[in-house]
Amino acid sequence: MTIKRGLTYAKAGVSIDAGDELVRRIGPIANATRVPGVLAGVGGFSALFDLNSRGYRRPVLVSSTDGVGTKLKIAFMTGIHDTVGIDLVAMGVNDILTQGAAPLFFLDYFVCGTLNVAIAEAVVRGIAAGCRQAGCALIGGETAEHPGDFPKGEYDLAGFVVGVLEKKNIIDPAAIVPGDVLIGLPSSGLHSNGYSLARKVLLEVGQMKLSRHVPALGRTLGEELLKPTRIYANITRKLFDKHPIKGAAHITGGGIVGNLPRVLPIGRRAWIERSSWPVAPIFDLIQEVGHVAQAEMDRTFNSGLGMILVVDKKAADGVLGSLKRMNERGWVIGEIRRGIRGASVS
Numbered sequence: 001m002t003i004k005r006g007l008t009y010a011k012a013g014v015s016i017d018a019g020d021e022l023v024r025r026i027g028p029i030a031n032a033t034r035v036p037g038v039l040a041g042v043g044g045f046s047a048l049f050d051l052n053s054r055g056y057r058r059p060v061l062v063s064s065t066d067g068v069g070t071k072l073k074i075a076f077m078t079g080i081h082d083t084v085g086i087d088l089v090a091m092g093v094n095d096i097l098t099q100g101a102a103p104l105f106f107l108d109y110f111v112c113g114t115l116n117v118a119i120a121e122a123v124v125r126g127i128a129a130g131c132r133q134a135g136c137a138l139i140g141g142e143t144a145e146h147p148g149d150f151p152k153g154e155y156d157l158a159g160f161v162v163g164v165l166e167k168k169n170i171i172d173p174a175a176i177v178p179g180d181v182l183i184g185l186p187s188s189g190l191h192s193n194g195y196s197l198a199r200k201v202l203l204e205v206g207q208m209k210l211s212r213h214v215p216a217l218g219r220t221l222g223e224e225l226l227k228p229t230r231i232y233a234n235i236t237r238k239l240f241d242k243h244p245i246k247g248a249a250h251i252t253g254g255g256i257v258g259n260l261p262r263v264l265p266i267g268r269r270a271w272i273e274r275s276s277w278p279v280a281p282i283f284d285l286i287q288e289v290g291h292v293a294q295a296e297m298d299r300t301f302n303s304g305l306g307m308i309l310v311v312d313k314k315a316a317d318g319v320l321g322s323l324k325r326m327n328e329r330g331w332v333i334g335e336i337r338r339g340i341r342g343a344s345v346s
Helices: 016-031 071-079 084-097 118-136 193-204 221-225 233-242 255-263 281-290 295-297 313-325
Strands: 038-040 059-067 104-113 135-147 156-168 181-186 245-250 268-274 305-311 331-337 342-345
Touching: 016 118, 016 135, 038 281, 059 084, 059 135, 059 281, 071 084, 071 156, 071 193, 071 221, 084 104, 084 118, 084 233, 084 245, 104 118, 104 233, 118 135, 118 156, 181 313, 193 221, 193 281, 221 245, 233 245, 233 305, 233 313, 245 255, 255 295, 255 305, 255 342, 281 295, 295 342, 305 313, 313 331
Parallel strands: 104 135, 268 342
Antiparallel strands: 059 156, 104 156, 181 305, 181 331, 245 305, 268 331
C-alpha cells in the first residue's frame, strides 16, 4: 500500500528550518549592538527598552521608518549584501537626527521569496554595523518568506528607528529668520535616492558594467553605487550639544529643493550658491551620460550634501570650527531670506 505524503510548509515555499537558523545566527550580531536601556531584544515576541536609564527629565520619543529603494538592485547584481543594511539604518536615523534626537533602538523587516540564510545574515550584519555607527541597538525585527513574490536571491527591506530628546530642545522653525546661514555637510555619494534614474542612465543608456573601473570615480561603478549612506549621528550629537542649531534637513529623494523647505517657516526662503561646495564625480557622470537637466538633477539627487544645518550667522564660525576639530568637512552654502517658503539653487 502506497502512503501519500501530505504537503508541508517547506514544499509550499517557506522553510521554518532556514528561519530558525537565521535567528540563531543573528542573535549574537544583534547582541553586539546592545546599549544601556535594552531589557529584551531579538528572540522574543517583542523588545523592551528602559527609557529611564537615559536620565531625561521630559523625554519625547522621535521615530521614523524608511527603506533602501532600488539601490537593492545593485546589491542583487553584484552579490554584495553587507552594505545595504547600513543604508537602511542611515535613512531612518538621519531623519530623526534633524530634531537633535539621540537614536535609541532600531528594528528591521526583511522579506524575500525564498530565504537564503547567508544573504539574510550579510544584510543583518550591515544593519548591525549601521546601528553601531548610530549608537543605537538592533533590538528586534521580522523575517518573512513570500513564495512567488520575489525573483531568486532578491528581497526588500524596511527599517524603523526610535530616538529621544528633551522636550525643551524640540526645534521651533519659527526661530529661523532672514540672515541665518546654511551649512552643508557632505554626502558619501548618491546615498539611497535616485537609483531608478541612475540605473537607467548608467546601466541602460550608458551601457556601463558594474565591474568597470571608472577613472573619474577612482573605483568600479559597482563600488561607487554601493557606497553606504553616511550616518551623521556623531556629528549632530556634538553640534546640537554645543551650538544653537535652528534647523536641520536630511537631503534625500527630492534633493535640496525638495527637503530643505520642510524645516523652514512660512515666509522664509533658502538661497544657495551651487559653487560653494564640491560635487562628487558620480553626479557629473550621471548628468553627462544621461543629458539630465540641472533642474532634474536638483530634485532627484542630494548633489553632494547629505545634511544641511540652519544656524545664526554669529554661530556659523563656531559650527565650522567644531566640524574641523572632528575632522569633518562643512561649507557655508547660502542663507535664509524673506520670500515664499522654498529653496533656490543658483
